Amino acid sequence: MSAELTGAEIVIEALKEQGVDTVFGYPGGAVLPIYDMLFQQNKIRHILVRHEQGATHAAEGYARSTGKPGVVLVTSGPGATNAVTGMTDALMDSIPMVVLSGQVPTFMIGNDAFQEADTVGITRPCSKHNWLVKDTETLAETIHQAFHIATSGRPGPVLVDIPKDVQFASAPYKTRAKSPTGHYNPRVKGDLDEITRAVEAFERAERPVIYSGGGVINSGVASSQMLRELVAATNAPITSTLMGLGAYPASGENWLGMLGMHGTEEANLAMHDCDFMLCVGARFDDRITGRTDAFSPGSFKVHIDIDPSSINKIIHVDVPIIGDVGHVLEDFLKVWKARGRKTNAPAIKKWWGQINEWRARNCLNFRNSDKLIKPQHALQRLEALTKGMDRYITTEVGQHQMWAAQYLGFENPNRFMTSGGLGTMGYGLPASIGVQVAHPESLVINIAGDASFLMNMQEMGTAVQFNLPVKQFILNNERLGMVRQWQQLLHGERYSHSWSESLPDFVKLAEAFGAKGILVDDPADLDEAIKEMLAYDGPVIMDCVVEKHENCFPMIPSGKAHNEMIFADGETEGAIDAEGKTRV
Amino acid sequence: MTSMSLKKGANRKSAYDLKNPLNEQIETHTLAVLVDNEAGVLARVIGLFSGRGYNIDSLTVAETDAEGHRSRITIVTTGTAGVIEQIKAQLALIIPVYKVNDLTVEGASVEREMALLKVAGKGEKRVEAMRLADIFRANVVDSTLESFVFEITGTPEKIEAFTDLMRPLGLVDTARTGVAALARGLA
Numbered sequence: 001m002s003a004e005l006t007g008a009e010i011v012i013e014a015l016k017e018q019g020v021d022t023v024f025g026y027p028g029g030a031v032l033p034i035y036d037m038l039f040q041q042n043k044i045r046h047i048l049v050r051h052e053q054g055a056t057h058a059a060e061g062y063a064r065s066t067g068k069p070g071v072v073l074v075t076s077g078p079g080a081t082n083a084v085t086g087m088t089d090a091l092m093d094s095i096p097m098v099v100l101s102g103q104v105p106t107f108m109i110g111n112d113a114f115q116e117a118d119t120v121g122i123t124r125p126c127s128k129h130n131w132l133v134k135d136t137e138t139l140a141e142t143i144h145q146a147f148h149i150a151t152s153g154r155p156g157p158v159l160v161d162i163p164k165d166v167q168f169a170s171a172p173y174k175t176r177a178k179s180p181t182g183h184y185n186p187r188v189k190g191d192l193d194e195i196t197r198a199v200e201a202f203e204r205a206e207r208p209v210i211y212s213g214g215g216v217i218n219s220g221v222a223s224s225q226m227l228r229e230l231v232a233a234t235n236a237p238i239t240s241t242l243m244g245l246g247a248y249p250a251s252g253e254n255w256l257g258m259l260g261m262h263g264t265e266e267a268n269l270a271m272h273d274c275d276f277m278l279c280v281g282a283r284f285d286d287r288i289t290g291r292t293d294a295f296s297p298g299s300f301k302v303h304i305d306i307d308p309s310s311i312n313k314i315i316h317v318d319v320p321i322i323g324d325v326g327h328v329l330e331d332f333l334k335v336w337k338a339r340g341r342k343t344n345a346p347a348i349k350k351w352w353g354q355i356n357e358w359r360a361r362n363c364l365n366f367r368n369s370d371k372l373i374k375p376q377h378a379l380q381r382l383e384a385l386t387k388g389m390d391r392y393i394t395t396e397v398g399q400h401q402m403w404a405a406q407y408l409g410f411e412n413p414n415r416f417m418t419s420g421g422l423g424t425m426g427y428g429l430p431a432s433i434g435v436q437v438a439h440p441e442s443l444v445i446n447i448a449g450d451a452s453f454l455m456n457m458q459e460m461g462t463a464v465q466f467n468l469p470v471k472q473f474i475l476n477n478e479r480l481g482m483v484r485q486w487q488q489l490l491h492g493e494r495y496s497h498s499w500s501e502s503l504p505d506f507v508k509l510a511e512a513f514g515a516k517g518i519l520v521d522d523p524a525d526l527d528e529a530i531k532e533m534l535a536y537d538g539p540v541i542m543d544c545v546v547e548k549h550e551n552c553f554p555m556i557p558s559g560k561a562h563n564e565m566i567f568a569d570g571e572t573e574g575a576i577d578a579e580g581k582t583r584v
Numbered sequence: 585m586t587s588m589s590l591k592k593g594a595n596r597k598s599a600y601d602l603k604n605p606l607n608e609q610i611e612t613h614t615l616a617v618l619v620d621n622e623a624g625v626l627a628r629v630i631g632l633f634s635g636r637g638y639n640i641d642s643l644t645v646a647e648t649d650a651e652g653h654r655s656r657i658t659i660v661t662t663g664t665a666g667v668i669e670q671i672k673a674q675l676a677l678i679i680p681v682y683k684v685n686d687l688t689v690e691g692a693s694v695e696r697e698m699a700l701l702k703v704a705g706k707g708e709k710r711v712e713a714m715r716l717a718d719i720f721r722a723n724v725v726d727s728t729l730e731s732f733v734f735e736i737t738g739t740p741e742k743i744e745a746f747t748d749l750m751r752p753l754g755l756v757d758t759a760r761t762g763v764a765a766l767a768r769g770l771a
Contacts, residue, residue, distance in 0.1 A: 124628060125635050129679040132623065149679060184679055309673035312666065 007136045007167040008033035011100065014143040016043055017176050020071050022062060022437055023047070024055035028075025029115060030102030033167035035073075047437055047466060050458035052079050054430035056086020056157075057456070060095045061434030064417045065392055067220060069096035069150050070434065076102045077115030080161070081122060085424060087157040088126040092421025093243060094218055096155035098146050099123075105165035106134055119161045128156030134163070136171035141179035153186030154307040155218055186306060190323030190331060198278070198302040198319045199335045205276030205300075206347035207354075208236045211259065211288075214243030214420065215281020215305060215325050217413045223326035224413045227280060228252070230333060234343050237355055239267035241282050242405055243420040250409030256355070257364075260288040261556050262402040265363035265565060266355055268554075271296050272562035273354075279303045281325040284314040285421070286583075294561035304328045363554050364406055366568055373523050375400060375475045375546040379407035379447070382473065385530050390442045392435045394418065396428035396452030399481035399552045404447040426455030429472060433459055436468040443471070443534070450476040450503055460513040463539040471533050472541045477548045478503060485551045490576050506543035513539075521545035558583040608664035612641065613688040614695060614765045615672065620680035621647050621655040628678050629657055638663060638671050642697070642740070642762035654682070660740075660763050685767070692768040698761045699743045704731040705754035713753045720746045731756070 005013060011034050015023070024047045027035045038046050049055040052074045059070025070090075074083050080101040090097045104113040120132045129149050131142050139162065146158045202208060210231060216223050224247040231238050231254050238248050239256040248255055257264035259271055271277070277299045282288070284303075289295045292314060301317040303310070304325055311320040321328050336342075366376045393408060394417040395401040401418055410416045417435060419427035432446035453474050463470050483498040507517030516536050520529035520543070533542045553568040559580030619625045626645055633640050641660040648656040661671060668686070675684045687693040701722075703713050710732075717724065717734050720742070726733035736746050740763060747758060 120624060121627070124624065125631055182679070183682060307677070309670065309677055311673070313670055313673075 003172070004170040005173050006033065006037075006170050007139050007162065008037040010136065010139045010171065010173055011143065011162070011167070012037045012041060012044065013173050014140050014176075015071065018144070018147045019068070020044055023071045023073050024049055024058045024062070024434065025073030026052050026055060026075065026079060028079050028102065030076035030104060030164050031073060031079075031100075031162075031167075032102075033164065034100070034102070034162075045437075046073070047433070047462065049430065049433075050461045051456065052082035053085050053426065054433070054456050054459040054462065056083050056090070056097065056099070057424070057427050057430035058434035058437070058459075058462075059097050060086060060090055060093075060427070061394060061417050061431030062438045063090075063095050063097060063434075064217075064431075065414050065435045066438045067414065069098050069147060069155075072097065072099040074099065074101050075115065076104055076119065077117045079115075080119040080159075081117055083159075084122060084126055085422075087123060087159065089419050089422040089424045089427065090157040091126055091128065093419065094155050094214060095157070096150040097157040098143075098150050099127075099157060099159040100143075101159060101161050102167070103132065103161045103163040106163045107165065109163065119159065123159045126157070127159050130159040130161065132161045132163075133166055136166050136169040139166060139171065140174040144174075144176045144179040145181060148181050149184055152184070154215075187322060188306070188324035188327050190304065190321040190328035192331065192335070194319050194321045195328065195331050196335050198321060199332060199339060201276055201300050201302065201319070202234070202278065202336070203339070203342040204344060206344055207270075207274045207351045208234070208276040208278065208348065209256075209270045209274040210236050210238040210278045210280060211240070211271065211282055212238060212244045212247050212280040213241040213282025216244055216247040217281075219281065219325040221413060223281075223324075223329060224248070226326065226329040226333060230329060233333075233341065234336075235345070235348055235352075236278075236343075237270055237352070239263070239270065241285070241288055241420070242418060244282060245405060245416045246410035246413045249411040251411060256359075258405050260285075261290070262406065262552055262554065263556075264406075265361060265554055265567075266358040268556065268562040268565060269358050270355055274299045277301045279305075279317070280329070281305065283307075283310045286314070289315060290556045290564075291559055291561045296562070363565075363567060366550075369547065370523055372547045373521065373526055373544060375403050375477070375550055376407055377523065378475060378526060378544050378546060379403050381526050382445070382530055383408050385527065385534065386443065386445070390439075391415065392417070392432075392439060392442055392444045393447060394428045394431040394435060394444070395447045396449055396455075397423045397425045398449045398452055398483075399477075399485065399550075400447050400449045400452075400475040402482075402552045403475070408447075425452040427452075429453060429456050429470070430459045430462075432470040432472070433462055433466075433468055436463075436470050437466070440468075444469075445471045445473050448472055448474045449481055450474055450478060450506075451480045451500060454500075454504075457509070460510070460515055460539065460541070464514040467538070469536070469538050469540075472539070473533070474506060474541065474543050476503070476506070476543050476545050477550070479548055481550075482552070484549075488551070489557070490581055506541050510539075510541035515539040515541060517541050517543065519543045519545070608666070610662050610664060611668060611688075612660065612662045613668050613686055614693065614763060615659045615661060615675070616683075616685040616687055616765060617657040617659065617675055617681060618683040618685075619655050619657060619678075620682070621653045622680055625655070625678075625680045626657070628680070629659075629675065632674055632678065633661075633671075636670075636674065638667065642760075644762040644764055658763055658765050687765050687767060690767065693765050694768060695739055695763050695765040696737055697740050697743055697763050698735065698737045699747070700725070700759045701734045701736065701747065701750055701755060702731060702757040703734065703750050703754050704756050706730060709753045713750060716746070716749050716753075722746065
């Protein structure tokens, strides 16, 4: 293509060439030329959000549920700064995202112009990389490089800041094939010697456990298949982080449930007592490890991660394997098969005997009520009534998020969208919108708390405008539930500012937006209400009024080890000591 | 906060110290970081250190390959062995970073730093300053009847020793470049 295009045309052309079908955004002065070009084409669909943070989370939902990068378009200044939370969220959870931001014209940069902000400066620590494009000549190649970096290696958010004069000026369009990719080319194949060492240790293991994470899901559906094959062939027990749920099916025989702070007893005790740990695409986050010096003290640890900086960052491992989970698992299986498919079967059988004893204690048991809806019960009913459906779940952040992870079953990867690393309240509603845009025929439910929902509730307008039938399932306890729980356990039951005194009437709120509202507060009506929500062809806010003071258990208190969990019926007084208090 | 039992080595001023409950030895390493000389690259490197709570003892940067648009950043940093490994891994993640070399562990290297010291004095003190400068092979690059500016090149230890000697002799001001370093031989 030798004809010159304007910068704005180049943006659209580059997005098309990258296969982008959807952009989440909000217009403003500094991106008007790009919006003008968006108007004059119909290949790329633009979803108008109500706040730029909503655009970033919607892009995350889109990316996480499709495996494709999410694309965001915002204006300069406040448009860009509002995108910061979503970018940080994507960085923590390794979500591929390309943010295009408008900027004041190059000749005005540095003058404190209207809606000027140092966008590349502000987003430097919350992006994998970012660029300020000062010349239309380099715009196309920069956008192509942005997609390359966002999607390869450990995925993450990138930002391209485009001054308004660069959008107006003309230059020849450079295709993806002709654009330099730079030297960024992360290694995907693992070292075979290390993989062989890992297989050898695995063959001998008496008490193995596989601990998988979001990296398996980022690596693609084939990686989840290989993980399942490995588990089935070796009979190893498997647990997963919050971000990894669905890579191995919740209905699978070897599934221990989620591990970590609110993980199951069997998963955490298996981690603590194992003699061999295979960490697949997870990063030993502090929600997972608890007290690091008491973390799985007797195990031989193998860590598969595409990011070299994850190795030995928190937990020292015996065999690090740097590479893409899919490639490494493929080689791992090859080597294991070539060496004769050995496992220490009798010992593993005995190990299962122990695990099944832990399982039998049924740590997720809770005291149900026929007067008040228990949040756990509400999720169990939702699970039962949506079983087998083509279902995607998003969550906000807090108690409801942990209950969703505990009581909903995820059978496949890319079906559970949640803010894991950053813990962003307000993530779930816009994320559900992004998921629904990508999967218009599927059932998309956001499990929310009343407080989280309010943080980005303006996005109900987006759902209604674009006919996105997202279901907002609010477990309404009129509290900031997780904060209240910590204040109860740690701060002498002094509930400092952890309740909402004037919640909106969620049914009226739904109706005000043009959506449907449903209120349920009696356990006897719960099933009918859920069915009504599922049957409605359009966005719904379901106000499910639940027990106000329910706590989320089991729980590893901060600063404690995996074998020091507290349970629903246990003594919680003084469970967390002064040292634990200083942690989050 | 008073009832809190803080880990050994932690203090109330710094939260980062809580990250390192093990009483590990602190090491000093010199890192050579080869980067694309593009806008903001130094901010990325410095931001990494401040954002993750790492130390910078000294940092020098200049373009070393004008044709290839490459700059060399030499960083002297301190931390436990684990922290040093993290620093190297994190630096390597920065997109415009080509190469990270740990000159402290990758064979022998030479390190040099340059400093300018302004010393004011009269009489015996002025003579003594001049005599010591001669021993340290410092050059006089500016002189008035009441002051000298010395230029000294050497290892940071040598510069510190010279600075310590100048202090009682009327040291007024010091400017140091920070360390530049290269591996010895053809490595």
